[in-house]
């Protein structure tokens with residue numbers, strides 16, 4: 001006997017059926033809303049050449065946060081930490097064949113070597129929604145509206161979250177006008193990104209250049225964005241000059257969705273416009289915008305609001321078989337019911353019916369039917385609904401209908 005740990009690797013999750021069911025629910029809502037905007041699903045491998053991230057994701061993510069290794073053929077390989085470079089690569093690769101604009105979504109698992117904490121793990125799944133080929137604000141409007149519809153599809157109310165928007169372009173212009181070069185502007189961006197976590201912000205800003213005016217006035221494009229979203233019923237959007245987003249590839253509008261709940265007051269997800277990524281692959285730049293929404297943060301938010309749907313088994317009914325002589329007939333009844341669209345599990349343990357019912361309850365199977373020689377010969381069954389303890393009599397032919405209700 002050995003002594004291996006039953007714990008998963010640090011910072012990743014095992015998904016026992018109840019956990020997977022909650023995650024599947026999140027994926028189902030994501031898919032439903034993304035597809036309701038006509039976005040189609042794509043996928044790719046978790047493995048990418050490391051150079052894909054060196055170019056544009058930003059230093060931190062590549063040098064400190066990736067799982068990178070050399071493969072047996074001496075290639076430098078990275079487990080994808082985000083999907084944006086991959087989707088840009090795919091669109092660049094097929095751009096001549098793809099009708100423009102491209103509206104795509106995906107739900108990849110991503111790997112980041114981070115210090116695990118609430119809302120941050122080493123593997124998470126992330127809805128990625130991206131539009132390529134739309135130059136104007138219509139892309140941002142559509143994506144932010146979709147982000148809003150996803151939140152409300154989960155049952156989160158407009159008053160419970162805030163969408164903060166900013167413009168990287170206006171930010172850059174504001175500091176360029178004060179004589180900063182690209183590198184200094186990056187330093188200011190990093191500083192503002194960390195503003196809430198540091199207390200000597202003003203001193204640090206003055207270190208970059210004394211007398212710097214750090215207050216970026218609200219850009220016109222953001223006013224227009226907020227107004228047009230409001231006319232679509234999305235009224236919880238506001239300008240926030242501190243929304244930076246960590247990646248170097250964003251070129252203009254960026255946005256971040258915040259949970260307003262005091263117990264979970266944090267950023268849930270975000271995105272923005274990134275017009276220069278396809279250019280990395282030697283093709284002309286295609287305008288692009290998108291967002292990424294992680295499963296960990298949204299599941300935390302749903303738990304905070306009591307919005308995670310109650311778990312139930314895949315089985316609609318559990319057949320409690322009273323003795324071994326009825327096993328074959330119970331199996332035939334199960335097959336009959338499955339043919340009528342009922343999901344059925346059969347109890348072949350031969351244990352007491354009471355224990356079989358308890359088992360069904362623990363698995364959250366909604367109904368049980370006792371199957372024994374009497375029921376089989378009379379063709380009369382009782383469907384018991386476990387939550388309400390209600391019992392309904394049913395003939396064999398009506399059984400499927402009685403169970404499905």
Ligand code: HAM
Pocket residue numbers: 081082083084112114119120121122123124126128129130246267268269270271272289290291292293294295296297298
């Ligand atoms: P990001 O802000 O790095 O953006 O990630 C987007 C979201 O993924 C986060 O807001 C959070 O919900 C989730 N997330 C990120 N890292 C972790 C983690 N370690 N553990 C749990 N959840 C995490 C991007 O990745 C961009 N590529 C999004 C994008 C798509 N921009 C344009 N298109």
